Amino acid sequence: MFQLKDFEKCVFELSKLPGIGRKTATRLALFLLKMDKKDVLALTKSIEALKDKIRFCKICGSLTDEEICSICKDATRDKTTICVVEEAKDVILIENSGNYNGLYHVLGGRISPLDGITPDVLSFDKLISRIEEGNIKEIIIATNPDVDGETTAYYLKKILSDYSMLKITRIATGLAVGSHLEYSDEFAILKALENRREI
Template sequence: MTALENLIQTLSRLPGIGPKSASRLAYHLIKTDKLYNSTLADAIATIQDKIFPCSICGSFTEYDPCPMCGDTSRDRTQLCVVEQPQDVLTLQSSGAYNGLYHVLGGAISPLDGIGPEHLSFSKLVKRIDEGGFTELIIATNPTEEGDTTALYLRHILKNHEELSITRLASGLPIGGDLEYADRITLARSLRGRVRF
């Protein structure tokens, strides 16, 4: 295997990158100056040494605790539960939430061999038991696995009457057309309708 074929094959293992995209990236890297390629290679080689999960919330960080857990101006009565660390950045980019986060590390998926014991539920319950939270926002993905995870969360927290458990709304996107919406999205939209 040539160096170019090896690079294309390696790049195609990245999520969302197929063989054609990998080939375009490889040829781009060949034409790019050597300093950029060295900087990119160094950033990739050292990323796992510099970035790690926060000991409190599980989000990726370079400092422990992460900037959000250490920020005393955040609303410490709200806790938003997400599946993956990248979900924290997605929610933060909305600018609509200023509470704390908890990253589960995935969603319950028996077909993939992922059960509750593989996710950080016990750490979540411990955080809630330590007190202070009045609302738990479940922000798992609107998929079968995300819904299963949300139901499991509600089950394990059923004895926490002081905690208001909410779930992110789901339904039709702004600017979307009804004719292009799938049945599940339409059903969720109808069930989650609000007073106008």
């Protein structure tokens, strides 16, 4: 068996990353070996800087390099609307779509009892405090439209039903925009029929 301590260690560490198995990790390690030393250092330093400087916003849980994120601090944004998402990356996706001007709330995951993720490990309490403290008028539930995401949306709707002044909405789901019936699965078509709207 061919073994080189530093090489094996690097392959082992790389293969801890999601979607990277032993073979891909070996390929990456060989690529790193062929890269310029300064490019490799740029990579490792950028990972360390990411870990040192980027954290989660104290209010909404999205990514920031300060205590409070730029969205929560922005005075021009609509402070009466909160869009609830599963993960911090969803905030980036919605921001890049370009037309949403409200606030966010990152749950930190979605309810999935089989994986041990029950409502108490997600940040529902913090969302309730934000609703009680602020002048919130609308909650947009933007969890993913799959089984766990729908469960989370349903749970959220239930705990928010006490707040009668709140308008609770769910992002539109159905056939993917730009797709064809032919390439959609039965469940998507079923849901698209169920959620049909007058035009």
